[in-house]
Amino acid sequence: MKIAIIGSALSGNKGAAAMLESSVQHLSKRNDKARFILLSMYPSADARLNTYPNLRVLDASPLRLGVLINGASLLHRLLPPLRLAIERAVPEIGALANADVLLDEGGITFVDGRGKYLIYNVASILPALLVRTPVVKVAQAMGPFNEPLNRLAAKILLPRMAAIISRGAVTHDHLVATGLTNVQEGADLAFTLEVGDADAAAAGERVDVGFFDNGDVVGVSPSAVLRKSAEARGDDYISEVVAQIDYVTEVLNRPVFLVAHSARAQTAKTHNNDLPVCREIQARVARPEKVLFVDDELSSQTLRFLISRCGIFIASRFHAMVSSLATGVPTLVIGWSHKYREVLEMFGLAELAVAHSDATPERIRQMLDDLIQNRDEVAAQISVALPQVRARAMEQVSVIERVVSRQT
Structure with missing residues (x-):
């Protein structure tokens, strides 16, 4: 099981770290061969903080993600004879192309009024779609979709997700109102973080x-x-x-x-x-x-x-x-x-x-x-x-496993 992750980090927002570490904890428990690639916005800091032997940190800092990784993924799609060369030259593309799934762990995405973040929301998932790796949007806040640019981006990209986990009733209503059928109710994965x-x-x-x-x-x-x-x-x-x-x-x-x-x-x-x-x-x-x-x-x-x-x-x-x-x-x-x-x-x-x-x-x-x-x-x-909330959060681990099983 090869899992790529984007939108979370070990450094900075510790909620994002909790989502990332919960993913690694629970998926590793269910599959001792699970291997993870973190496409990190803070690659140096995350590499320093990483204590998980089955987690590798790669550089997806904003400029590299927006220009190099997205550009290389487009070339990867358009030029099949060059795919292996592209994967070797840009290791993040190689990781995505060989992953069974990309987990998008952005805590809040495709929301009206956050236009400057919409570019990052799109750039985070587009390379995986271009290299034909399924994307699961782990429980997060989304919507509403009233602003034209946000509505257009959501209409084009969200139906292409393998699964979208809503993080609450408001988000779920926003998603269902758009006609999406790949949505499942959930709860924030960080509710399952294990502390010993x-x-x-x-x-x-x-x-x-x-x-x-x-x-x-x-x-x-x-x-x-x-x-x-x-x-x-x-x-x-x-x-x-x-x-x-x-x-x-x-x-x-x-x-x-x-x-x-x-x-x-x-x-x-x-x-x-x-x-x-x-x-x-x-x-x-x-x-x-x-x-x-x-x-x-x-x-x-x-x-x-x-x-x-x-x-x-x-x-x-x-x-x-x-x-x-x-x-x-x-x-x-x-x-x-x-x-x-x-x-x-x-x-x-x-x-x-x-x-x-x-x-x-x-x-x-x-x-x-x-x-x-x-x-x-x-x-x-x-x-x-709390037990029901935790159980709802854990359900998305099974969703991820089902998506992976369709790839292997």
């Missing part, structure tokens, strides 16, 4: 886990994406989050775990990197001694273990929310897309999501107070729903 004793021990080496012993820690996961959109509106995002943390530490008298759930320790760039945002927040909080912040890039498993120790979580990164829900932690979500609400709906907790544009300080404080007061009931509700 070794991961807990690794967390203990990086953090004084005694910080969490009283069970009253409030986790806070800010977002560089929200900061950018807030500042475009003239809002001061850093001050907003600082005020939230100060309310927790000074009024509620609780400690805070400040989480950079997207982190790239080797760069100051903010794309897929919340470390700079968290540094600014930490520097301005009123009670820094009550705020735990690890100024480094932690693994997805380490982050999930630490998040599991929180009593309450405030998430503005999607997969920080997934980690808190996956470990039974009651979660308040301040987000920007339907992708948050549709996951909370699986737990019957959609009311715990608020759009950042509507997240006034008064509203957030009230929602947080209510969540703390009702913590046990919310935790019980998550516990009841």
